[in-house]
Amino acid sequence: MPRWFARTPSGDPKSRSHLRVGIPRLLNVWSTHQFWWGFLTALGIEGEAIVFSSDTSEDQNRQFGKGRGTVDCCYPVKCGAGHYGELVFGQKRKIDIFFSPMIYTLPSFLRGHVAETLSCPRVMAGPENIKAGFIKEKDVFAENGIRYVSPLVSLGEPLIVPKQLYETLKDVLPGLTLEETRRAVHEGYQTLQDFNERLRAKGREVLEACAREDKPCLLVLARPYHMDPGIGHEIEVDLQVYGYPILWVQYFPVDPDLLGWMFGEDIRAGIVKSPFDISDVWPSSYSSNTNEILWGAKVAARVPWIACVIRLSSYECGMDQPTYTPIQQIVERSGTLFFSFQDLDSTKPAGSVKIRVETIAHYLEKYSTEIIEKKKASMPPGCPLLRDP
């Protein structure tokens, strides 16, 4: 009998507290990991027994992922082998369950206002693709007494999530019931929502400070996993060193007063139906991360203190290619600076990134006051960012 099973003799959640669960921190786990944390702890897994793999790095890939690549793919998926290997081979205390969800839809703040919030097909299928490199000669998971668990989960549709997770986990966590899964899923969403709200509130503080002091800030338009230093190469961090606050579109504040101010005129003119409607710029709004990036471009165009947009994209990303031109046009037509770093892969060409970062800082220093003034001249009245706190 596998060891993980022997250590969970009953359905009492307390009996699961000994289990160690490893989760590869890649792709859309970057925007949903709080859900998985809330969900698993509600099922009785101890917080410190939930192990996320480290940030992507060349060392991680060399040490744990080498020779385990499968199909030729975009860079963020390629990095998966290093994350998988680290969780299997690189733990002082072995994990019992390898948990790698195949995320079909995402719980985007745009859901209900766009056609769909699907994840990229490579994100959905990523776990199967990466796993293949660990079972092609022998089943590395079984050999190490690790149970591989990979539920297909529609996180954008909360009502069906309990059933999806229960069907996969009922054989892994003995005694698990659908009702218990339902409660844990609720906890997961609550944890994710709390986290998102905290970061959005911070984003609002940053925007208000910039508006009060007429200071520029930068908005990053990228996929959530570009926050991984090994995927996005911390280009925005290099810019922050120059004193410019950085906002990510995923955590942009969505308070009704701000949304009403930014999009009220467009709604009244019948251009869009709601502040989250992007059909005016992106009719095929099926992909969640792409939708959010397009929405971010519209936001950047409307907020004067967002003086510059940084666009990040990975090597061999087929999803991003059709968005390059529309996003650049939306941003630049508003007079906002736009800089794009495409085809990011394992190498951070330190010299060229440094030169580009210095160029961006130079442009901001020289033009940001003018950009802010011009954008302010055409902004709608009653900006809520300028109200007294």
Ligand code: SF4
């Ligand atoms: S969106 Fe692009 S980078 Fe991300 S998984 Fe899909 S193809 Fe790869």
